[in-house]
Amino acid sequence: MNWLNAPEYWLGRLILERGIAAVYLLAFVAAARQFRALIGEHGLLPVPRFVARRSFKQSPSIFHVHYSDRFFAAVAWSGAALSAAMAGGLSGVVPLGLTVLLWSLLWVLYLSIVNVGQAWYSFGWESLLLEVGFLAIFLGNDHVAPPVLAMWLARLLLFRLEFGAGLIKLRGDSCWRDLTCLYYHHETQPMPGPLSWFFHHLPKPLHRIEAAGNHFAQLIVPFGLLAPQPVAGVAGAIIVVTQLWLVLSGNFAWLNWLTILLGCSVIELPTPRRPQLVEAPRWFAALVIAFAVLTLLLSYWPVRNMISRRQRMNMSFNPFHLVNTYGAFGSVGRIRREVVIEGTDEASITDQTVWKEYEFKGKPGPVRRLPRQWAPYHLRLDWLMWFAAISPQYAQSWFRPFMLRLLRNDPATLRLLHGNPFPDGPPHYVRAQLYRYRFTSPAELRREHAWWHRTLEASYLRPISLPD
Structure with a gap:
């Protein structure tokens, strides 16, 4: 199984795993602090009413078994505590088998929340966190060499995320094709940030460069991810830089940060010393191979969606939110x-x-x-x-x-x-x-x-x- 090992990506894997855990932490804390008014027993869209109308098969969630506000709070805060431990390096001190179980538990807990969250959890970054969180199960821990298949699946996810977002813009609003969407976007985006006023007042030629740069980063650069190093690393770095630009210009929850983490995982970062890593055991290698086969099979639906003239944004093709399609701002409001x-x-x-x-x-x-x-x-x-x-x-x-x-x-x-x-x-x-x-x-x-x-x-x- 030596072919499965990619020790050169140990730092990229480390950044990706710790970053996913940090995003999980934010997501669980946000759920714990906001759920009572939104989906609690007396919330605007109560979970008990929702699960009474939907089967477990339609929306897999532990809350089909039992729901109370106290139980939901316990789930959310337990997820936050486990996420914090994983972000702090818990996977580096526990056996590989336990690492797999802990990542699986985080995924099950957050899937349970998303699948009963209704309109409040209908955003693409929820599906992206679940897809990346499921990928984390197969990345191994600090003692095992990163599995090359899992690292390549992270790269393919980044390709699907960026290229799909670029296609939806190119096929959508005409202002993306004539490079004028950024005349309006910084002002009309869902939740502007402290620098959005300044971005809005950039000269119009710079807005056109922004739009053209977006097309380059989302429609051209992703193909570099499929090339050998150092081309793939350069493509990942370009994506990271463009995502940081978006972070500065608005508030898009953790969408940009997950994209940045995926971009960092592609870059071969220079390090003075590589730690001693052992070969993955056969049972773990078999899990990674099975996951790769499953991902390729489930990729049929998002690929078909991307090549369709009626491409849809931010859609899951299964109730587990695995191998989704992504995209945003296919149309941009002028007012x-x-x-x-x-x-x-x-x-x-x-x-x-x-x-x-x-x-x-x-x-x-x-x-x-x-x-x-x-x-x-x-x-x-x-x-x-x-x-x-x-x-x-x-x-x-x-x-x-x-x-x-x-x-x-x-x-x-x-x-x-x-x-x-x-x-x-x-x-x-x-x-x-x-x-x-x-x-x-x-x-x-x-x-x-x-x-x-x-x-x-x-x-x-x-x-x-x-x-x-």
Whole structure:
């Protein structure tokens, strides 16, 4: 089995494993801190109601066996603790068999959460974490030489991730083909970051270079991953650099960071001394080979999707989220709209009623507040509020229950927000208004000290009270 060993990738494997564990840690902590209001027993989309309608075969999850908020919290915090241990190097001090079991346990726990998470877990980076997390099972530990098949499957995953994202752009919005999408994207992306205003105001020729660079990085460079070294390493490095550019320009949860980790795994990093690594035992080699065969068989569906003229973004072809298809921003909005939620404690509504705004942690709200950097942490409610502003249909299942929670000053729901404008008692009425937002110009920023300018467009939801 000597052909299976690739000791030259020991550092790339180390970075990949530790990084996957760190992302798992963030994902489990985010789940633990946000689940009660979103999918808890009294949440906006309760897990018990969901599992009553779906079979285990449709959505494999340990929560089909039992669900309670206490049990979910135990699962999430246990996953966080194990992830932290793996990120700290636990796999380097335990036997290979136990390493395999620990990575498998992390994958089962997070799969169980994603498969009952409904709309809140419908993002491509959830499937990517599960796919990369499953790959981690077959990477070995610090004492065994990295299996060349597993390292190549990481490379193929990176190819599928980048090339699929490039194709969806090329086939989608015409602004990607005429290189003008970046005129709008930094302003209209789901959750801008602290540097997004500055990226938006780059000269238009630089925006066109950004778009062209994106096409190069996603449509040309991935083929370099399939070449021998050092070409593959250069391709991986280019992908890492472009992903860091995206990290600076917006908040995309852990999508960019997982891509960066995969890119690092391809690079043959120079090291002064390589540790002594033993050959993988036969049982582990057999597992890796079986995993490679399974991956190649499951690749039929994402490959067929990529070559199809009706390519779909961020889709899983099986309930285990293995070998998925990826892609983002096949269309780019030209106008940014935001749903602004307000409440009043006045007993009746008049023209003089004072409405107080609910601020969110991440999504744009008050015009003078600079957007914050949240990624790689994920604010699930804030992201879905972006979709709600595009169309009320995206929020049909959860928006009205959310408003009713505000009318009760529900503690779990209020913890998802930046603050509560009614700390002494719940409001009598809440409403939602639809605003058009745009970044201010440099002159407006100097004059008004505001990062955004907003204009009221319409009522999104009329004032409602608990009797409604």
